[in-house]
Amino acid sequence: MKKIINSTDTLITEMINGITKAFPDTFKRIDDEKRAVVYTKSPIKEKVGIATGGGSGHLPLFLGYIGENMIDGAAIGEVFSSPSVSEMYAVTKAISSGKGVLYLYGNYSGDIMNFDMAAEMAADDGIPVETCIGADDVASAPKEEKENRRGIAGILFGYKIAGAKAAKGASLKEVKATTDAALENVRTMGVALSPCTIPAAGVPTFEIGEDEMEIGMGIHGEKGIERGKLKTANEITDYLMERIIEDLPYRKDDEVAVLVNGLGATAPQELYIVFNRVEEILSKKGIKIYRNYVGEYATSMEMKGLSVSLFKLTDEFKELLDMPVKTPMLLQQF
C-alpha cells in the first residue's frame, strides 16, 4: 500500500486537523475528539440546517461542501465506513437554529441506520429532522428499483440546491421538497480502471486486468454492470451518456448541469476529453449545458476512473444554482 500517511489509527484525526487548520474561517470541530465538523457560523439564525456525512476517502465529499449557502455540518466516518450516531447527533444539535435540520447523504445502509437513529435523538430534543437520500447511480439498479440505487457524485447538486433553498429562508418541508425534486432529476454513471486501497485493509478493493475497465462500478469497488477491455474515451462516454439520458427522458431545448468527476487518479486532461464528448452528444440532441463542473468533486482516494452526471434543470433549479457559494474546497465557480 503506497500512501503518504502516518498510521491508519491517526489518519482521520490528522486529516481533520489539516483541513480545519487550512480553513479556520469555515470549519469548526465540535470538540477535539469528535469527528464532526460544522460551519463556523453555525447555527445560522432563521435557516434550516443541512447536515451530511459518510465514510472518509471521498474528499471533497463530505465536509468539503461545508460553507456559505451550502452545507452546515458533516459527520466523518473511517475510510468507507459510516460515521457514528453520536457524531451525527452532535452535528445536528450544533447546526440547529429552530427551523429544523435536513439530512442529505448517499444511499448506503449503514449511513441510513445511523442517521435515522440520530434523527430520533434530535426529535427527543425537539429538533425536527427530514431526510433526503442521493441515489443517482443508474448502474447500480434498474429504473424500477430506484430505491436500491447507490448515491455517488451527483449528490453535489443536491447540496447546492438544498443549501441555496435553505439560505433563501425556506421551511424544512420546502427545503426537503425542492431537494427531493432536484435529486429526482440527477443521474450519474461511472467507469473504474483501477482500485483503491482502504488503509486499514492494506489491499486493493478489487482486482482488474491491466487492459480492463469496469463500467458502472461503485465508488467503493461495488460490482458494476460490465467488465471488458478498455475502450476509447468517446466509446466510454457514449455508453455512459446513453444510459444516463434514457433513464430520465429529455426533450430538445432541455437544460442541464453537467458534472464530469474524477475518482482520484484520473489526469485532468482525460476529464476534459470526456467533457468534450459529452458536449458533442448533448449538442446533437439539442440539450443545452447551463453549467458544467469538471474535476475531482467526489473521489475514491487513488481510484482511477470517472463519472458523468446530468442534472435536468427547471427555472427554479437554475436560480438556485446561480446563488453564490463560499466553500474553500469547492473547485471553480458555482
Add this chain to the structure above:
Amino acid sequence: MKKIINSTDTLITEMINGITKAFPDTFKRIDDEKRAVVYTKSPIKEKVGIATGGGSGHLPLFLGYIGENMIDGAAIGEVFSSPSVSEMYAVTKAISSGKGVLYLYGNYSGDIMNFDMAAEMAADDGIPVETCIGADDVASAPKEEKENRRGIAGILFGYKIAGAKAAKGASLKEVKATTDAALENVRTMGVALSPCTIPAAGVPTFEIGEDEMEIGMGIHGEKGIERGKLKTANEITDYLMERIIEDLPYRKDDEVAVLVNGLGATAPQELYIVFNRVEEILSKKGIKIYRNYVGEYATSMEMKGLSVSLFKLTDEFKELLDMPVKTPMLLQQF
C-alpha cells in the same frame, strides 16, 4: 497504459476543445489549429501581458491560470514537450496591448530556447518582452547552482504576483522586477511514489518498487536525490521542510504562503495530513502561515506524490496575494 483517451494524436486538441467549451467566458483559442489559448478579454488595455506555456500533462498548469488578474495566455505543447515558437509568438501578439509582455515559465531548456526565439520575433514587431524563469525545485541542484534548478509547482506564486502587479498598471520592468523577487522567495521540494505514462510513449516514465519512494524526483520523472523505503507522512514532510527552510533562511515571525500540491494520484486526505505536519513545523519555528493552498495545482498526469512549496512574504507580496482573481480552473480562494 490505462488512460481514458481516444488517440495520442488527438489528445491535445480534444483537451483544449473540452477546456474552451467548459469555460467559454475565459478561454479563447487563437485559431482552431493553434495550440495557443488566451484570455477572452485579451489584449487588456494599459496592462502588461503575461504569457506562459509548457508541455501538457500538468493541468491546471499552464492554461488553467489564465483569467482575471492572473495569466493572459499560454502556449500548449505535447505531453511533457515544449510548445512551438509559432504558438508562443501567436500568444504574445494576441495579449500585447502596447505595454509589453512578460514571459513566465519553468526552467527547462526546450522552453527557454523556444520562448527566446518567440521574444526575438516579437521584438521585430515592436513588442518588448521580458522573461522570468521559475526554478523553485531545491532538490534539482545545490544552492550554488540555482540557475540549474527545475521549475515546478511554486510557479503558481509567480503567476499570482505577476498577474496582480500587471493588473495594478505597473510597467514591464516593474512587473519583471517584482516577479523575479517573488520567484526568488519560493522554494519547493517533492516526493514521488509512482510514475506516470506519456501517452505517445505508452510506458511509465520510470520504475520504482512497491515499497519505495524517491525524494526530489522531478515532475517528468527526472532523478531525485534519494530513493528509499516509503516513510511516514511526518518523516517525509520533515525531510522536505528541512531542505526547503534551510535553503532560504527564515526568522521568527516571518510569514509564508504554503502550497501542498498533489501530483495527480494522491488522495486529498494525504495532502491534508502533510499540511497538518507543515503547520506544526512552521508553528514551532514561529513562522506564520498567511495563506495556504492544498490540492492539485500542478500535476504530472497520474503520478503519485506531492510537493511542498513555501513562499516567503513581504508586505507587497501579501497585498498582491490578496488581490482577487477569477480563473475557472483555480482551486479555492486566492
